[in-house]
């Protein structure tokens with residue numbers, strides 16, 4: 075299963091802080107093996123790095139650094155294209171994403187729309203992954219703290235695995 079690397083406690087976050095999600099790493103980790111992915115560091119960004127948010131401009135969504143206002147969208151999109159081809163070879167059975175990230179959130183990143191701030195942004199990598207693999211189960215790590223949701227997510231993962239490998 076693919077997973078945002080920082081959920082496993084890897085030192086990849088923008089502020090250099092470790093943010094281990096022990097439910098994902100240890101509870102889910104009993105049942106699956108992980109392929110960690112960090113879109114920001116794998117596309118060449120350092121740790122630590124300037125924070126970024128999503129901005130809606132002229133009908134498109136851009137990923138822009140908050141102080142120097144650098145548009146990082148092209149760098150990320152170029153990396154995503156290559157990474158999705160690589161991941162398609164691995165036959166993943168699902169993906170667990172880090173919430174609130176401009177790269178990894180499914181629908182919880184900060185999105186600037188004119189002068190409004192919304193918590194509904196789809197991270198650039200998560201969005202592209204879901205579009206490329208629409209039948210795979212996906213969830214944000216924090217939601218999997220709910221045991222009922224976790225069990226239901228795992229059942230979907232098993233079903234994909236069974237269908238693929240039986």
Ligand code: SF4
Pocket residue numbers: 078079080081086087088111112113114115172175177178
């Ligand atoms: S949220 Fe995604 S891009 Fe950000 S540190 Fe975690 S894995 Fe890397």
